[in-house]
Every structure is written in C-alpha cells, then in structure tokens.
Amino acid sequence: MRMANTTGSWLREPIREDVADLWRLHEVHCTADTEFQRMLIARTRLGVTLFCDDNPQSAECGQLAFHEAELIPAALLAEQVRRVLVIGCSEGPVPQIAAELGAERVDHVDIDPECVRLCADHLPFGYTPEDVKRAEHWEGPVRLHYADGADFVAEALRRGDSYDVIVLDLPEEDQDSTEGYNAMYGQEFFETYRRLLTPGGVLSTHVSRPHLSFPTAETADSLRRPWQQLGRTFDTRVFFRSTEQPWAAIMIGSPTRRADPVRRMRERLAEIDYTPRTIDAEELRGATYLPLALR
Template sequence: MSEIGTFSGRHVLAELDGVEPRLLDDPEFLREALRTAVTEAGAKVIDVLAHRFEPHGVTVLAMLAESHASVHAYPEIGAAFADVFTCGERADPELAVRLLARALGTESVRTTTAHRGHGARQLVEPVGRGLSRSWTVEEVLFETRTPFQHVLIGRTAQGVSLFCDEERQSTEATQLTYHEALMVPPMLLAKRLRRVLIIGSSEGVASRIAADAGALVDHVDIDREAVRACAEHLPYGYTPEELAAAERGDGAVRVHYRDGWEFLGDCEPGYDVVVIDLPDENDDPAAQHNRLYGAEFLARCAAVLAPGGVVSSQAGCPTMWRNDTLITAWRRFTEAFGTVVYYGSDEHEWAFLSGRREPGEPDLRLEELAYRPETIDATALRGNTVPPLRVRASAPPGRGA
C-alpha cells in the first residue's frame, strides 16, 4: 500500500510599485524576467505565455512543475501584481518575487504569503551562536513581509504567537510575564506617572498597562502593518477597536506610525517613562532597529524626560552563553544614567534595565502603583533586581543598582 504525502505549499501575492512604464508594456522582457526569477528561485518551468493588451498592459503566466507564477502589468500606473504559488520545499516563491522586483527595478514591494495545504510548519529561531530552537506552528493565522520585517502570527503550543524575522516576540501563554517585567519596574522607579512614551511593542500590551496605571501614552511604531495585524489576530494587546481609537488620538493612548529616532527629535518633552521594546539587537548591519539600542539613542530618550523620569529597555538574556547583549546594555545604561535598576524575570528568559538621570537609591514599592500586576509581587521585586555577577562586574565601579 503506497503512502500519500502531506500536501503543502506557499502562495505569495505581491504588489510592485514604481516600475518604469516601458518595461511593463514589453511582453518579451516580462516573459524572460519571470522565467529567470522563478528558475533562479528553484522552480522548474514548463512553459511561459505572454499576452499584450490594447492600448497597454501585459499578462505573463508561467506554468511550473511546482504550480504557477503570473505577472499582471499596468504601465499607466507604473505597477505590477505578481502571484507565485509553489508546492513543496524545493522552490522559494518569496525569493522569486524578490528577484522579479530586482529585474523590474521596483521602488517598493508589498507581499503577503499564505501557506496552503495540511501539516504543521516548523519555524527555526536562532537563539545564540550555533544554537536554535524549533517552533511547531500548527496554523498560520497571518503572514506577510512588511517594508520592515517578516511578520508571522500563528498557533503554537504556547497559544497564538507573534514572530518577527523568525524570532519569537510574544506568545499567548507568556506575554503578560514579559510585558509586566518590561513595564512595572520603570513605572515604580519614576517620580511621577503622567506621560509615557513607548517605542516599538507592536502588540499594544505595554500601552494598555501604562494606561491602566493612569498615564497618557504615546505609542510610536514604524510598522503600521505589523501593529494592525497584531490587533486583528492576537488575543492580547489592542483590539481592533482600541487601535482605531488610538490612531485617531481618542483616549488615553495615541498611536504614531513613525520612526522612533525622528519622533524624539520633535516631540514635546516631559515624559515620566520612556520604554524601548524592540526585536533583539543583532550584528546584522542592515537591521535598522539596531541604532535604537545605542548610546546616542539613550541620550535622545533621556533628553525628553521630565525630572525624575525613567528610560527602560528590554536588554537581552542573562544566561552566560547568550549575555553579550545584556552586558553591552548594562554598560550603556550605567554610563548614561545616575541610577540603574536591573529586573530579570524569574519566569521568562529576558532581563530589563531602567535608568534615571538623578543618582539615588531606588525605592520600588508596588503599593504605590495604580496598576495591579499579576506576575510580579514584592518578593519578586526584591529577588529579581540583582544583576548576574558577570553583568555587575562589567560596569564601572560604583555604578548601577
């Protein structure tokens, strides 16, 4: 008895804008561009057909051993729409779209990827030098490549989960532990809690925590598509209705789809807490978010603080085989601020740093906070604010808490 394999495939839809009109009205050019792109992406081409419409416009269809690819060109608007579907793992439809966009000299590309068929998908997340972990994604709820990152929302053993560029950002099971560790210490360290600025943190949980604590919140995120996808598909954070209100500036939270660096240059100062919650800092020179971890960015954040205000950031992992980012962040914070508080979550893998310009002994008293955390109590605050020895040893003498 023969065994029937599990069918699966990827279906990529793409909008390519800013293409020279004469290229979009050239059937032979488009035929060869599509043939070359899918071939270099690993597909086997059976045939390619092209048809030119009057007065202008071209459709090209490639029949593939793996399925199909097509391009519909609109010279009058300088745009083309691509559709690439491949079965199995040999061909890469996302690569085919990127190669096609390059051949057309495209100014901007917007893609959406859907996974067709049955069977769970394995997502491999790098977690350190020579190390990775594999997530079984039982169902993909949303996936696209925005202008800034690859975003996937799907069901895992930890519930609905968010991945950006193949890195887990949050899961339904553990997100509150993460977000309270991010938000509660800086809210306690700040002298007052009237205005909060959050940079990143697409899910919206951090904004809701700050608003529940009584603050007015400015939430800045460069990736509009990711924030809206989180509101639509995640069972935590913003609801679509809450996000729509925040986009209008209606309520305690206002959402700004802007670059965090630029926002700091023209915002009204006087924030009591500034929170930086971004994907992990890495050694990829093309990763635009890395500049939002450096000493200059910390200085820009500190410049918009009110007296007694606090800057806080997700700072990396304390495990000794993965602590380079944390040690670097600790050095930056202790050089930039007179008071630095470490908080290492005892039920998560991440550590967080909060800095206040004024020197002094931190006084973290939960009873003074209007927000009531579910994953942090007074004992946790006492036990989790001591940095690991290697981290403490990396700072200049007498700096940090």
C-alpha cells in the same frame, strides 16, 4: 501573503550561526510580508504567537509577564507616570498597561501599521481592532504614531516634549546588522533618551533573548555593554530579570540619584492603581539582584 521560513508545520528560528530553535506550528492564523518585515501569527505550544522575521516577539502564554516587566519596575521608580512613550510593541500591551496605571498620555510609536493592525485582528491579547482605531484617532490616553522611533524622538526633542517613562520594546539588538533600530540601543541614543525624560523619569529597555537562552563566551559582554552605557548616562540603574518569563531581562535607568531604588519600587507597589499579576514585592527583591557579570 505567504508562509514564513518553515519546514512543513515547523518554523526555524535562527539563534546564532550554529544554533536554531524549531517551533511547531499547530495552526497558522496569519502571514504577511509588510513594508518592514515578514510576519507570522500562529498557534504554538505557548498559545497564539507572533513571529517577525522568524523571531518570536510574544506569545499568549507569558506575554503579560514580559510586558509587565518592561513597564512596571520603571513606573515604580519614576516620580510620576503622567506621560509615557512606548517605542515598538506592535501588539499593544505596554501602552494599555500604561493607561491602566493612570497615564494621561501614552505615545505609542511603531513603524509598521500593517503589523499593528494584523496583531489586533489575530492576537488574543493586546489591542483589539477597536482599540487601534481609537488610538489612531487619539481618542483616549493612547495615541498611535506610525513613524520611525528615532525620527519621533528627534521631533519630540525639537518640540520640547518630555516623558516620565520611556519603554523600548524594539526587535532584539544585532550588532552585526545594518538595521536602523540597532542605533537606538547605542550610547548616543541613551543620552538622547535622558534629554527626553523628566527629572524623575525612567528609561526601560530589554536585553536580547538569544544571549539569555544560549549562553556563550559573548553573553557576559552582551549584559555588560548596555549596563555600562546606562552607568555612563544615568545616575540610577536597576537590573530586572523576571522569574516568571525567561525572556524578560530588563535594564532601567533614571537621571535621579537614588540610594536604594529597589526599596522605593517595593514601597510604591501598594500605591499604584494597577495590580500586577506577575510582579509583587518579593519578586522585586529577587529579580533585581545583579548577575555576577554586572557585579
């Protein structure tokens, strides 16, 4: 156990080679070097905040808007939401929302069991320790699998499994990194996800936050590349940029061709059993407007 990359009561988050964010840490709740990453949970101005490898993953203030953005638009576009696959999201909110939506089975895949359990112990949102124990024993709709996401996807295909919604809540993509999760953002994996979806299923993935917070000449390409990959793989695609949470820029794709996917999403909003707190019909209209780089 040790402090992350901090100077006194500050954490330095590298954004690019020439830009860094400084986070004031008012109270450190937990630090750990797990088998896979360096964790820090601390109280910041955004409330209790999770950092992995000095990168903020979610914070008490705004986490619901981020996690609803990852799942709700995709769930509204899908034909049904009986089986959901969530890769990442150590904190647990996305699997929990999927269960509230009425999913009969939610497979939650995370590579780092220590991170999942420490989040449950210290974060005031997401899983509680009791939730984790139930999910680990598959007692209820949420089933925790401690595994590499790519390995789980390959095995699911071999078993002939399929999902109505797949949510990728992975660490931010870094094309210059050798981290294995980067491959899961690639074209080959987009095609693999399509094979794992039911005919009316939907894939949801987020776009890297630093490119959104600090625009550069490369920012437009960081949006275009995954958008073009979705276009090469799926017959319908939707961009969703939350007005409630600046980090939440989501791209979703479906193998089912729909002439007006946003209209379908707005109509279905009143039909689902879950009432989003950060997304309504007008948000769906405005947040799905394509940025200029994608038009």
